[in-house]
Amino acid sequence: LQDETSILDLNNAYLMKYVADIISTVEFNYSGELLATGDKGGRVVIFQREQESKNRLLSRGEYNVYSTFQSHEPEFDYLKSLEIEEKINKIRWLPQQNAAHFLLSANDKTIKLWKISERDKRAEGYNLKDEDGRLRDPFRITTLRVPVLMPMDLMVEASPRRIFANAHTYHINSISVNSDYETYISADDLRINLWHLEITDRSFNIVDIKPANMEELTEVITAAECHPHQCNVFVYSSSKGTIRLCDMRAAALCDRHSKFFEEPEDPSSRSFFSEIISSISDVKFSHSGRYMMTRDYLSVKVWDLNMENRPVETYQVHEYLRSKLCSLYENDCIFDKFECCWNGSDSAIMTGSYNNFFRMFDRNTRRDITLEASRENSKPRAMLKPRKVCTGGKRKKDEISVDSLDFNKKILHTAWHPKENVIAVAATNNLYIFQDKIN
Amino acid sequence: MFSKGTKRKFSDGDEEISDESLVGARVASSYSLQRQSLLDMSLIKLQLCHMLVEPNLCRSVLIANTVRQIQEEMTHDGSWHMVAEAFCSAGQSPSERLVATEVLCRSREQDAEPKLFSVISYEGCREEEVVADETLCSVSVSDTVSNVCLAGRIGQCWEKSELSGVERDEEALEDSRLGSGEDEEIDTKDRASTESPKTIGQVFGTFEIKNGSPGPDSALEELFSDVDTSYYDLDTMLTGMQSAPKMGPYDILDSLAPSHSSPSIVSTPNCRSDLNELDHIMEIIVGS
Numbered sequence: 001l002q003d004e005t006s007i008l009d010l011n012n013a014y015l016m017k018y019v020a021d022i023i024s025t026v027e028f029n030y031s032g033e034l035l036a037t038g039d040k041g042g043r044v045v046i047f048q049r050e051q052e053s054k055n056r057l058l059s060r061g062e063y064n065v066y067s068t069f070q071s072h073e074p075e076f077d078y079l080k081s082l083e084i085e086e087k088i089n090k091i092r093w094l095p096q097q098n099a100a101h102f103l104l105s106a107n108d109k110t111i112k113l114w115k116i117s118e119r120d121k122r123a124e125g126y127n128l129k130d131e132d133g134r135l136r137d138p139f140r141i142t143t144l145r146v147p148v149l150m151p152m153d154l155m156v157e158a159s160p161r162r163i164f165a166n167a168h169t170y171h172i173n174s175i176s177v178n179s180d181y182e183t184y185i186s187a188d189d190l191r192i193n194l195w196h197l198e199i200t201d202r203s204f205n206i207v208d209i210k211p212a213n214m215e216e217l218t219e220v221i222t223a224a225e226c227h228p229h230q231c232n233v234f235v236y237s238s239s240k241g242t243i244r245l246c247d248m249r250a251a252a253l254c255d256r257h258s259k260f261f262e263e264p265e266d267p268s269s270r271s272f273f274s275e276i277i278s279s280i281s282d283v284k285f286s287h288s289g290r291y292m293m294t295r296d297y298l299s300v301k302v303w304d305l306n307m308e309n310r311p312v313e314t315y316q317v318h319e320y321l322r323s324k325l326c327s328l329y330e331n332d333c334i335f336d337k338f339e340c341c342w343n344g345s346d347s348a349i350m351t352g353s354y355n356n357f358f359r360m361f362d363r364n365t366r367r368d369i370t371l372e373a374s375r376e377n378s379k380p381r382a383m384l385k386p387r388k389v390c391t392g393g394k395r396k397k398d399e400i401s402v403d404s405l406d407f408n409k410k411i412l413h414t415a416w417h418p419k420e421n422v423i424a425v426a427a428t429n430n431l432y433i434f435q436d437k438i439n
Numbered sequence: 440m441f442s443k444g445t446k447r448k449f450s451d452g453d454e455e456i457s458d459e460s461l462v463g464a465r466v467a468s469s470y471s472l473q474r475q476s477l478l479d480m481s482l483i484k485l486q487l488c489h490m491l492v493e494p495n496l497c498r499s500v501l502i503a504n505t506v507r508q509i510q511e512e513m514t515h516d517g518s519w520h521m522v523a524e525a526f527c528s529a530g531q532s533p534s535e536r537l538v539a540t541e542v543l544c545r546s547r548e549q550d551a552e553p554k555l556f557s558v559i560s561y562e563g564c565r566e567e568e569v570v571a572d573e574t575l576c577s578v579s580v581s582d583t584v585s586n587v588c589l590a591g592r593i594g595q596c597w598e599k600s601e602l603s604g605v606e607r608d609e610e611a612l613e614d615s616r617l618g619s620g621e622d623e624e625i626d627t628k629d630r631a632s633t634e635s636p637k638t639i640g641q642v643f644g645t646f647e648i649k650n651g652s653p654g655p656d657s658a659l660e661e662l663f664s665d666v667d668t669s670y671y672d673l674d675t676m677l678t679g680m681q682s683a684p685k686m687g688p689y690d691i692l693d694s695l696a697p698s699h700s701s702p703s704i705v706s707t708p709n710c711r712s713d714l715n716e717l718d719h720i721m722e723i724i725v726g727s
Contacts, residue, residue: 171493189496218500219500239500272477272505275501276501276505326473335497335501
């Protein structure tokens, strides 16, 4: 049994300063050994955890850069006279099946399957060519030899193995690998497509909410995910705060949902912004597959898949913003899409906020904590200090008032190691990795 | 949210106006003001976001829904009706009335293609200002109000994405089928604009203008209704222009020929102005 407090007490801060473009996605692989980030410039940077050093018994392995490559380039759509941004919207790892690692990366229109492989040996002693690569004169070859593998400096190569293009009219917001490890889904604002990893020239459209008459469009798809165990089940969320669970066995086109999740609106808190703040920005299944979590503008909700009419748990992320909705609408912050994530055991959840704050909630103890990802407040190996926002009245020491919050410093992307208490937090163009010292 | 106003309490001293009713009235008017400013802000956001090259669809939908909500509430309040009356009395023609926000999602067929055709139109009776718009695929036509050309982008933007890749042909068919149906729908959903006719008129105006004169365009529409958009690939690749029509310069002259078959004095001025217009058009298309 885990110590109650250990989940939220991150005692170790490893600051990785990653100077590049704005980070747009963060994702651990299945083992947690690798951490991938995608940025606005179309680059992917993969960090690898170092093996634990025998000398430093108390510290865990650090994450260092393993591979960097340009995944997507800006494209120009001549027909519409539009530039297609190279920004990576999502990265999803495939489970490891051999020595190489595979991941899917997606921008607005195209998904690519990348193979990341190591090369640490080189063959020497070829018969037909020299070590320099020059061809040897065949007449001079008097004996045959078998080339020998010699060690060389580690080289990590990334190569695109599949390119899945031309299937999305609207902007891709999600990709999710299916538990069969053969297929995956990609979702844009109005449609969801099902792909086979081996086949790039076609995909199946499984959800289409585009109205026949575009004038009737009032709702879009905001996120989608495959169930972690049931390869026929997936969910997608909408801008109206609803989640639909679909079963691919039911029909080829899953326009009709199997389950419909929506919390009835509280009439006393209704305002012109109600719909906007109910729009779901992220949906994630728990590792167990029994629950799912949704993030809307002000809260995180945990749903039991067996109960459609309301969530089983609701956590307020920054309720103090409710009275500021008009200003947040004016400066467009109300449209920010925050992500959320589970820890490995599904006992805790994490999501980001403004002012480089991020929040973690312990589902068992109902404790919550606010931490800040900033260089000033995170010395390496120092304990993170909890932060508090003062909502009114007298501001206590160390508290920060709502009006002093920096709305340009937003933490939209966070990731939790699948097995350990290690978290990755993207604050604009800086990546912070925090981990727990306690074993 | 806000109370609309409380009934005046009966008091012996009639001169005393109840504080509560004053406060209530103030609160009500401040609510209306806030609501109005929210509406204005939303409309500006919609206009701005439709000026971007490819707007964020989710954001646009959410803002449009907000605008709709405000309109609905104002209609229930009766404040919409009052504003509409005020607007009508200002002498706005029916064709410039505010159309429902559904028009935001107007199909591509009514925006992109007819606009191209009216440019080429040689009827000459409509005074049209041809505006080459670099952010849009097509050359947009604006009527007397020059700002109105902005409005055309709203429906277009949501539909621009229709033109790409896999589903292009299918949707072109779909849209052309729905074309006539949509005209009727929009007319029945007419609503007067609010106190800020400039922004809203700009936003929705163009659609009415197109509907207002079906005559000259319909023949051309029929002519070009089966335009194959695949020609864009080669043309646009070569010239970098998106509005290259299927007709080349010689085709335009050919089509003019029938109207100028008799070299009479009557037709000559017509011919001249048409050719001037043509030159202008060709300049834009060729991109000189």
